[in-house]
Amino acid sequence: MPSGWRRTVTPVALALVSLLAAISLWVAVTDAENPRNAYDYSGGLIVNAVNVPSGLAIAGMSDNVVFVRVSASDETFSELTTADFVAEVNMSGERQPSSNKRVSVRVVGRDDVDVISVSPSSIEVLLDDEVSKQVPVQISRLGATPQGIAVASIEPNPTTVTVSGAASLIERVESASADINLTGLRVSQQQQYVLTARDSSNVDLRPVRIDPNTADVRVTVTQVGAFRSVPITLQTRGHVAEGYNLVSSSFDQSSVTIEGSIGVVQALDSIDTEELDLTGLDSNTTRSVNLRLPTGVTTQRQSVNVTLIIEPAVGEMAVPVAPAAENVPDGLQAIFQTTSVNVVIRGEQPILNRLAPGAIRAVVDLTDLAEGAHLLVPEIRLPEEITLVSLDPEEIVVVLQP
Numbered sequence: 001m002p003s004g005w006r007r008t009v010t011p012v013a014l015a016l017v018s019l020l021a022a023i024s025l026w027v028a029v030t031d032a033e034n035p036r037n038a039y040d041y042s043g044g045l046i047v048n049a050v051n052v053p054s055g056l057a058i059a060g061m062s063d064n065v066v067f068v069r070v071s072a073s074d075e076t077f078s079e080l081t082t083a084d085f086v087a088e089v090n091m092s093g094e095r096q097p098s099s100n101k102r103v104s105v106r107v108v109g110r111d112d113v114d115v116i117s118v119s120p121s122s123i124e125v126l127l128d129d130e131v132s133k134q135v136p137v138q139i140s141r142l143g144a145t146p147q148g149i150a151v152a153s154i155e156p157n158p159t160t161v162t163v164s165g166a167a168s169l170i171e172r173v174e175s176a177s178a179d180i181n182l183t184g185l186r187v188s189q190q191q192q193y194v195l196t197a198r199d200s201s202n203v204d205l206r207p208v209r210i211d212p213n214t215a216d217v218r219v220t221v222t223q224v225g226a227f228r229s230v231p232i233t234l235q236t237r238g239h240v241a242e243g244y245n246l247v248s249s250s251f252d253q254s255s256v257t258i259e260g261s262i263g264v265v266q267a268l269d270s271i272d273t274e275e276l277d278l279t280g281l282d283s284n285t286t287r288s289v290n291l292r293l294p295t296g297v298t299t300q301r302q303s304v305n306v307t308l309i310i311e312p313a314v315g316e317m318a319v320p321v322a323p324a325a326e327n328v329p330d331g332l333q334a335i336f337q338t339t340s341v342n343v344v345i346r347g348e349q350p351i352l353n354r355l356a357p358g359a360i361r362a363v364v365d366l367t368d369l370a371e372g373a374h375l376l377v378p379e380i381r382l383p384e385e386i387t388l389v390s391l392d393p394e395e396i397v398v399v400l401q402p
Contacts, residue, residue: 036071038116043067043082047103049125049207051092057130058091058207059166063123066103071114084108087118089125101125128166135163137195137215138175140202143183147227148259151182152220158212163197165208172199176210178217190218226265229257232291233270234306238279243349245313246278252305260297268294273304281310282350312348316389319343319360323378323396327367331402334366337373338396343380344389351385359383362391364398373399 044065049058066087070077086108089101102122107113137156145151161176178193193215197208234249256271273289286307293299321341325334341362345352362378375395380388 036073037077038069038071039077041068041070041077041080041085043080045082045085045087045105047087047089047123049091050088051090052127053091053093053095055130056091056095056127057164057166057169059126059128059168061089061123061125063120064206066105066123067119068105069116069119070107071116072112076110076112080113084110084113085115089123091125091127094125094127096127098124098126126166128168130164131167131170132162132164133170133173134160135173135175135197136160138177138198139217140177140179142179142181145182145185145221148223148225149186149221150224152222153218154180154220155218156215157217158215161195161213161215162211163208164211165197169197169205169208173197173205173208174200176215177202178215180217180219182219185219185221188218188220190216193217223262225259226262227257227259228265228268229255230268231255231270232304233272234289235272235275235292236278237275238277240278240310241280241282241350243313243315243353244282244310246281247309247311249309250307252307253301256291256299256301256304258293258297258299260294264294264296268297271299273306276306278308281308284309312350314346315349315352316344316346317352317355319345319355321360321362321380323362323364323398325398326363326365329366329369329400332371332400333402335399335401336396337399338393341378341396342392344391345382345386346389347386351383355383355386360386362396364396366398366400369400371400371402373397 044067047061047064047066052058068085070080072080084107085105087103087105089103091101094101100122103118103120105115105118107115137159139154139156156178163170163173163176175198176195177198178195180193195210195213195215197205197210199205231254232251234251240246258265258268258271272292274292276287276289284307286305288303288305290303291299291301321343322339323336323341325336328334343360343362345360361381363381364376364378374397376398377395378391380391382388
């Protein structure tokens with residue numbers, strides 16, 4: 001070999017050897033720092049059929065989802081998604097109605113993951129003649145618009161599409177459905193929706209091709225009225241019986257939902273009842289009372305039940321009482337220099353109002369007292385329901401004389 005050629009080749013060879021050695025070292029260091037382990041990937045992979053013979057279509061699979069066991073580092077495994085895998089069965093040359101096919105799973109876009117096994121490793125695939133037909137586009141409504149908003153119309157474009165696939169599936173297809181969520185929708189909208197082939201029971205049918213596979217759907221909404229929950233206010237006339245108080249009132253529901261035009265509804269802070277007559281009421285009672293609804297306002301309830309708590313009023317009364325003597329000593333007579341005592345009492349007003357004359361007494365006991373003037377505290381005798389508040393004067397002068 002000429003020495004000039006050796007001088008040229010030798011440095012290149014040495015450089016290549018150095019590069020290979022560096023790569024091997026890098027791989028060894030990387031593997032040492034990030035060792036690979038075997039993991040069961042929990043995400044299910046959808047199986048797709050490829051190379052299906054012309055004129056045939058997939059009618060079904062015994063399993064259309066498979067799972068894999070992979071080899072990868074901890075860091076790599078934590079980053080994996082189902083988009084990193086492709087699961088396929090190759091139908092090339094197959095024309096039998098039913099066949100058992102091996103599932104092939106490959107990793108796409110990265111070289112740091114290896115597929116160890118696939119479960120199930122093979123599946124039964126059903127073939128059928130491929131057919132097509134036209135079906136209507138159907139709107140499936142999800143949720144509901146807010147109160148006061150109504151759907152005026154839903155218009156899909158196109159209104160019909162072509163579905164293609166296995167004859168056994170296509171004969172069951174009744175529509176291509178677009179799922180439209182109306183929850184919270186307050187304004188009209190127009191957007192694209194993906195179509196799904198469904199049977200008469202609204203069950204999804206797959207695999208079915210739809211052309212086109214989306215529809216442009218316009219949803220038009222209108223405002224049918226405003227809704228608002230407002231408190232109920234009790235209106236009354238007359239007065240409860242004398243000596244009684246209306247302590248409280250309560251409804252079987254404290255508020256009511258009203259409906260009407262926006263301006264009217266927004267102007268209302270409450271709904272009044274018709275006037276409830278309180279005249280002469282002297283005990284707890286429950287009454288039905290109609291709601292007084294303004295023109296143009298409606299509600300699901302026309303009346304409410306109101307419970308009234310009525311209790312006797314507690315009051316005070318000043319009663320002048322002439323003092324009386326008991327146990328006057330023989331041979332003497334009692335002369336009162338204090339001829340009247342002002343007694344202030346407290347009790348339920350109806351009882352106070354019904355007190356009979358003489359029901360309150362101011363009595364002094366003169367037992368064993370001698371002739372002369374005596375300053376005594378009278379005993380105030382009251383009915384059981386009444387209490388003493390004050391006495392004026394608190395002491396009275398009694399003179400005993402023959």
